[in-house]
Amino acid sequence: MRLQKYLAHAGVASRRASEQIVADGRVTVDGEVVHDPATDVGPGDDVRVDGRSVTPVSDTVVYALNKPAGVVSTAKDTHRRETVVELVPADGRRLYPVGRLDAETTGLILLTDDGELADLLTHPRYEVQKVYIAEVAGGPVGHDTVDALRSGVQLDDGPTLPAGVERMNERMLRITLREGRKRQVRRMCEAVGHPVVSLRRVKLGPLDVGSLRPGQWRLLEASEIEALRAAPVRTGADRD
Template sequence: MRLAKFLAHAGVASRRAAEEIVRDGRVTVAREVVVDPARDVDGDEPVAVDGRTVRPPEERAVWAVHKPAGVVSTARDTHGRPTVVGMVRKAGTRLYPVGRLDADTTGLILLTDDGDLANQLTHPKFEVTKTYLAEVDNGPVREPALRALRAGVVLDDGRTAPAGVRQLRSGVLELTLREGRKRQVKRMCEHVGHPVRKLSRVAFGPLRLGDLAEGAVRRLSPAEVQRLRDAAARPGREQD
């Protein structure tokens, strides 16, 4: 990990401010002054700022879950229904869902113990995209309805933001949204006369569901977690 990132993740300062702290000669690695913010550190060498030791940042966990229908997107359920958190039994830490999917919606949901990352991935100002596949009634969806979905439709809680929409085959839509209102895809499709029969989320920012089987879980690699952080750090830009 680069030194500036190490300091930022350890809570010393923002990434940009950490770079300045390093350039000012205030940081030592293994008791030697380092002025290059891009210097790699592995966490084993002692790092200090102004003579005070910086503890290595805690490794946070992020899990990808392929949620089946009937599983609720909560840590626990008062009605005894299965939860997404219950699907990850060996995490070794307390996890929370990143956003929600309706009980009858399947697909990709993330679990993490990193509250800051969860907030960045779900807060509207960060505009992290979510991509869905929707099987709808009354297909095929004609061009006027597709244009309306792309431009934004007026729902009871206001006009939706422009969305990426394409028809993969008759009555099957791929929708990419930068906001996350309650039941948004279902309400948008119903508004243009095509109620949703089946809905699945296939991507969250740069992370795709891929071949993760329904009901399966996997822990994300550090590189994948960093891609999620990077996606939240550049709101308004296309994520790939």
């Protein structure tokens, strides 16, 4: 197994972050500092980060949580706000959220100790779909506005990719994204003159929020985790 994948499975960090940790010279294998994240390691190797031994977790856990408003999507918060990690039982595992929802956005978020899975679901090149329900202000949403959102909107960090947009009624939109920029749905709607009043994510890849009420969570079954791993494949992305 490649070193960055080994570290991700051990819950040290995502695969991308693990690559940087290796590049910074913080990792040793059998007592030797390693700088190449593609180095092969196995069960018999003594892998350490900053001198601490790390071992991949044999059984990955993934929680699906319906995030309430006001809860932040981080493992720790310097302002002592409630975090999504505090809403699920960690049982001694180092859990972290898969991507982020801003504090006032509600709905489906995943928490896991599997850094590789988190990377597969959040890296831009995999284009895993995310579905949101947005209630907007600014009067009735017209067909021209829907067409503009579908085609892509110019934001301060560049144009968005084409999006799936369905008008549920004059004030409600179902928006499907293939990218995950910061506050993207809110910024897109603001750009077309319809600021978001409330926003809820209802689906990530093949998984939907289902009957979970705000604040409720459930452990995913093995078949659901495998379906999440396959989600990038269905976009045609390269999984090297």
